[in-house]
Amino acid sequence: MLMKLAGGRIYDPANGRDSAVGDLFVQDGRIVADPGPGAAPDEVHDLTGRVVMAGAIDIHSHIAGGKVNIARLLMAEEHRAAALASEEPCGCGGAIATPSTHVTGCRYAQMGYTAAFEPAMLPSNARHAHLEMADIPLIDTGGYLVLGNDDLLLELLASGAGEEAVADYVGCMLNATRSLAIKAVNPGGINAFKYNQRRLNVDEAGPFHAITPRRILTALAAAVHRLGIPHPLHLHGFNLGVPGNAEATLDSIEAVEGLRLHLTHVQFHAYGVEGDRKFSSAAARIAEAVNRRPNISVDVGQIMFGQTVTASADTMAQMGNAGLAHPKKWVMMDIECDAGCGVVPFRYRDKAFVNALQWAIGLELFLLIEDPWRIFLTTDHPNGAPFTSYPELIRLLMDRDHRLARMAELHPDLPQHTILGSLTREYTLGEIATMTRAAPARILGLADRGHLGPGAAADITVYTDRPDRRAMFEKPDLVFKDGRLIVRNGVVIALGAGRTHVVEPAYDPTIEAWMGRRFDKRMGQRLAHFRIAEEEIRGGNGLVRHACTPGAF
Amino acid sequence: MASNPAIHQDVLCPFCGLGCDDLTVEAETGGLAVRSTDCPIARDRFARTPPAEPPRVAGTPVPLQDATRAAATALGGSGAPLVAGLGTDVGGVRAALALAQRLGAVVDHALSDGLYRNLAVLQRTGWIATTLAELRNRCDLLLVAGPDPAAFHPRLYERWVAPTPAFQNPPSREVVFLCGEPLDSPRAALVNLPVTVLPGDPARIGDVAAALTAALPDPSRAVGAAGIPAADIAALAERLLKARYAVVAWAASAFQAPHADLTVERLVRLVHDVNRHTRCAGLPLAGHDNVVGANQVCTWQLGVPLRASLGGGAPLHDPYRFAWDRYLDTADAVLWISSFRPEVPIFPPGKPVIVLAPPGTPFATEPAVFIPVGTPGIDHPGHVFRSDTVVALRARGLIDRGLPDVATVLTAITAALPQEAAAC
Numbered sequence: 001m002l003m004k005l006a007g008g009r010i011y012d013p014a015n016g017r018d019s020a021v022g023d024l025f026v027q028d029g030r031i032v033a034d035p036g037p038g039a040a041p042d043e044v045h046d047l048t049g050r051v052v053m054a055g056a057i058d059i060h061s062h063i064a065g066g067k068v069n070i071a072r073l074l075m076a077e078e079h080r081a082a083a084l085a086s087e088e089p090c091g092c093g094g095a096i097a098t099p100s101t102h103v104t105g106c107r108y109a110q111m112g113y114t115a116a117f118e119p120a121m122l123p124s125n126a127r128h129a130h131l132e133m134a135d136i137p138l139i140d141t142g143g144y145l146v147l148g149n150d151d152l153l154l155e156l157l158a159s160g161a162g163e164e165a166v167a168d169y170v171g172c173m174l175n176a177t178r179s180l181a182i183k184a185v186n187p188g189g190i191n192a193f194k195y196n197q198r199r200l201n202v203d204e205a206g207p208f209h210a211i212t213p214r215r216i217l218t219a220l221a222a223a224v225h226r227l228g229i230p231h232p233l234h235l236h237g238f239n240l241g242v243p244g245n246a247e248a249t250l251d252s253i254e255a256v257e258g259l260r261l262h263l264t265h266v267q268f269h270a271y272g273v274e275g276d277r278k279f280s281s282a283a284a285r286i287a288e289a290v291n292r293r294p295n296i297s298v299d300v301g302q303i304m305f306g307q308t309v310t311a312s313a314d315t316m317a318q319m320g321n322a323g324l325a326h327p328k329k330w331v332m333m334d335i336e337c338d339a340g341c342g343v344v345p346f347r348y349r350d351k352a353f354v355n356a357l358q359w360a361i362g363l364e365l366f367l368l369i370e371d372p373w374r375i376f377l378t379t380d381h382p383n384g385a386p387f388t389s390y391p392e393l394i395r396l397l398m399d400r401d402h403r404l405a406r407m408a409e410l411h412p413d414l415p416q417h418t419i420l421g422s423l424t425r426e427y428t429l430g431e432i433a434t435m436t437r438a439a440p441a442r443i444l445g446l447a448d449r450g451h452l453g454p455g456a457a458a459d460i461t462v463y464t465d466r467p468d469r470r471a472m473f474e475k476p477d478l479v480f481k482d483g484r485l486i487v488r489n490g491v492v493i494a495l496g497a498g499r500t501h502v503v504e505p506a507y508d509p510t511i512e513a514w515m516g517r518r519f520d521k522r523m524g525q526r527l528a529h530f531r532i533a534e535e536e537i538r539g540g541n542g543l544v545r546h547a548c549t550p551g552a553f
Numbered sequence: 554m555a556s557n558p559a560i561h562q563d564v565l566c567p568f569c570g571l572g573c574d575d576l577t578v579e580a581e582t583g584g585l586a587v588r589s590t591d592c593p594i595a596r597d598r599f600a601r602t603p604p605a606e607p608p609r610v611a612g613t614p615v616p617l618q619d620a621t622r623a624a625a626t627a628l629g630g631s632g633a634p635l636v637a638g639l640g641t642d643v644g645g646v647r648a649a650l651a652l653a654q655r656l657g658a659v660v661d662h663a664l665s666d667g668l669y670r671n672l673a674v675l676q677r678t679g680w681i682a683t684t685l686a687e688l689r690n691r692c693d694l695l696l697v698a699g700p701d702p703a704a705f706h707p708r709l710y711e712r713w714v715a716p717t718p719a720f721q722n723p724p725s726r727e728v729v730f731l732c733g734e735p736l737d738s739p740r741a742a743l744v745n746l747p748v749t750v751l752p753g754d755p756a757r758i759g760d761v762a763a764a765l766t767a768a769l770p771d772p773s774r775a776v777g778a779a780g781i782p783a784a785d786i787a788a789l790a791e792r793l794l795k796a797r798y799a800v801v802a803w804a805a806s807a808f809q810a811p812h813a814d815l816t817v818e819r820l821v822r823l824v825h826d827v828n829r830h831t832r833c834a835g836l837p838l839a840g841h842d843n844v845v846g847a848n849q850v851c852t853w854q855l856g857v858p859l860r861a862s863l864g865g866g867a868p869l870h871d872p873y874r875f876a877w878d879r880y881l882d883t884a885d886a887v888l889w890i891s892s893f894r895p896e897v898p899i900f901p902p903g904k905p906v907i908v909l910a911p912p913g914t915p916f917a918t919e920p921a922v923f924i925p926v927g928t929p930g931i932d933h934p935g936h937v938f939r940s941d942t943v944v945a946l947r948a949r950g951l952i953d954r955g956l957p958d959v960a961t962v963l964t965a966i967t968a969a970l971p972q973e974a975a976a977c
Contacts, residue, residue: 074679093868208722332680333682335683
């Protein structure tokens with residue numbers, strides 16, 4: 001079947017189109033070249049005047065896995081208040097900060113998103129995360145594997161293993177868990193917390209294995225480079241939420257010595273200690289460092305006001321925040337010699353100075369970092385806010401008047417502590433298309449997503465160009481997934497399964513003998529059983545492999 | 554040996570939730586035999602593999618299609634159906650929830666009592682918990698609260714406590730049994746470890762936990778509880794404070810006291826307070842028949858755990874009203890799923906009961922429909938969750954008795970439902 005999307009204003013930064021009026025053709029779920037005047041499309045959508053973009057891609061959103069399910073259990077009140085009855089074709093479920101799988105897929109699709117990636121898949125929990133992601137309808141998914149606190153890696157480093165052996169270990173773990181990228185969460189810190197250490201400096205040797213966080217960070221960044229994984233090491237940095245942590249963030253940028261590094265939810269890592277409250281914005285310093293170094297990318301982890309829940313593998317940081325829980329209950333888990341999880345409900349209040357400044361720091365980062373190819377729109381769902389707040393966030397970025405009006409409602413001391421009021425930048429539609437489509441696909445190595453050139457998957461979102469950008473991005477006119485119309489006027493009209501994106505880097509399998517012995521002796525599980533078979537992912541349907549190019553990145 | 558198809562090595566046992574994946578199982582005439590372990594659960598369950606038998610409707614053997622149609626008719630005509638038991642793998646639970654959504658049913662797992670004593674506390678206060686490999690490699694003091702969990706998880710000590718902790722230096726470990734005697738054969742696994750038994754009233758474990766918590770700031774002021782003298786409470790409080798990584802383990806389903814969730818709450822409080830000084834984590838054990846997996850799938854699909862009603866369209870969780878044994882009286886039709894064991898409860902008369910269970914399952918009263926199904930990990934591959942909720946495992950199929958799996962049967966029943974039954 002040939003479908004023609006006629007006459008829309010196409011925003012396709014990967015192919016150099018910025019409000020270019022033109023037609024798109026879709027056949028068998030893919031975008032194809034203009035078949036010429038002789039072709040007779042079976043279906044034509046007249047998109048004159050509409051804004052056309054690729055389906056949006058969220059590179060960092062906690063949508064599945066053990067900690068998400070714990071968050072659902074802990075947020076029982078939200079599930080009682082926001083339960084959702086099924087309405088054809090949708091099933092039931094509920095909630096906003098901790099949505100059920102069905103609601104997750106539907107809410108993303110309704111906003112024009114066609115992919116979201118779980119950024120913290122623990123090795124021991126990977127099979128669970130994949131089983132759960134398979135139940136998220138409509139959107140593509142994938143997981144980033146959390147390494148850097150796993151005792152096996154720390155043992156390997158402590159044994160003096162070289163770069164090659166570390167890369168082989170990482171390569172084996174990535175393949176075995178069907179992951180797309182490597183994430184490091186407070187490297188060394190979660191492991192140290194298991195020995196009752198509540199803080200660990202970048203150059204401080206951790207307990208037992210006596211490895212410094214800097215060594216872990218550089219070893220993983222080098223392994224990613226060596227294996228040729230498209231996505232740079234995805235780093236949840238040091239001292240999350242602690243005033244003064246910007247120093248460690250800048251230090252991390254230096255530590256990788258030019259290798260690529262992605263700093264995730266950098267808003268939570270951009271705090272200084274200036275001023276009367278000993279809590280200040282270091283956004284300008286972070287932005288300056290990012291602007292100067294093309295090897296660094298960030299996503300923001302913007303906070304938005306209201307009730308949410310924070311869920312992170314970083315038990316060291318979460319234990320420190322547990323006293324701020326709202327409501328007053330929280331869960332910590334030490335997990336399988338891998339990492340941990342900390343789930344702390346949280347309410348960001350617009351009249352609280354700290355929360356207001358966190359909000360401003362996030363926006364400062366968005367506006368000060370110049371290259372939209374290296375900064376990504378995230379709220380670290382649900383940690384900064386539920387992903388459903390993206391349309392409002394886009395409005396804040398595109399509409400300075402709205403930004404200033406909102407700022408005026410916040411804590412009265414805020415203006416003296418932020419330069420936000422003086423920042424005149426307004427994101428363009430083209431920049432939004434870059435930040436939410438083209439750039440995420442490029443930095444994850446998804447060659448056939450995030451753009452609208454021939455050969456791309458026909459994941460397409462069509463909007464009416466409204467001056468109220470929130471209204472515009474909240475409710476697209478049409479959303480196509482793999483060429484199929486799934487959303488019309490913000491309403492889901494058809495269900496379907498997404499796909500799972502993975503990389504399968506080559507590695508030397510001789511490492512598996514060492515790993516196999518360690519699994520038997522430590523983990524009480526055979527390496528063969530740890531490994532996830534292809535047929536376990538969506539019943540064998542829907543694995544999408546992306547190329548690794550050793551040394552290229 | 555490995556080339557002999559009758560011997561299966563490294564078999565994963567799906568039954569108790571410990572996730573043992575090192576079994577040697579031999580296929581012999583008349584069934585399977587576990588050769589590598591004395592675990593009574595594994596030996597018993599793998600051995601109970603009689604040949605397939607046909608489904609029955611009102612006691613009469615019928616083809617599978619007739620049975621699923623009869624089941625669909627009975628369930629489709631009901632106003633308050635119960636879909637329970639849920640002893641099945643992840644695929645079976647998914648199919649059961651899809652059917653329950655269509656029916657507007659109440660869903661629960663047969664063994665959710667112990668699970669809900671724990672979940673009630675997680676939902677009220679949260680907790681600090683750990684997993685089995687952390688226990689094995691980091692724990693230097695294991696405190697077992699209440700009746701020995703090895704009754705439910707026979708290889709707990711052999712696999713997760715007896716091995717030397719790999720990530721502690723020096724690698725020491727001791728075990729304390731509180732208000733519960735260690736069972737003989739599990740205790741044998743602990744022969745090389747210092748074991749202390751503090752006998753006390755098992756109905757008052759919560760009192761002991763509270764006394765220990767109160768003693769933490771100043772053990773010299775400890776008071777006795779549940780028959781345990783103050784000096785023993787004081788000594789144990791000091792050991793908890795001196796431990797590098799203490800684990801408090803319990804099997805809540807064995808707790809005898811009424812409102813046993815309050816016992817769990819006091820243990821959780823103890824763990825919380827020890828963490829002010831050193832590291833300590835709880836290990837709630839409850840994992841038979843994939844109850845943990847059923848709860849995980851239910852939570853991610855519906856947003857709420859088991860003991861949920863889909864009767865109003867939107868999921869409503871109520872651990873009291875929608876406990877299966879209580880709702881059994883209200884329900885006007887029951888679908889019971891038990892693919893891991895040939896055992897079903899006695900159902901009240903006067904309502905159609907549809908049972909999916911292994912062949913040879915005995916019944917006090919013949920159900921309206923009986924559909925024999927295979928067991929995950931014996932007849933077909935399937936995903937099950939370990940007791941610690943983190944690790945999902947894939948069991949493989951060992952033999953082919955020609956039995957359908959639960960997911961296939963439930964999908965057929967859903968497809969055969971009368972269209973007007975689409976309540977949800």
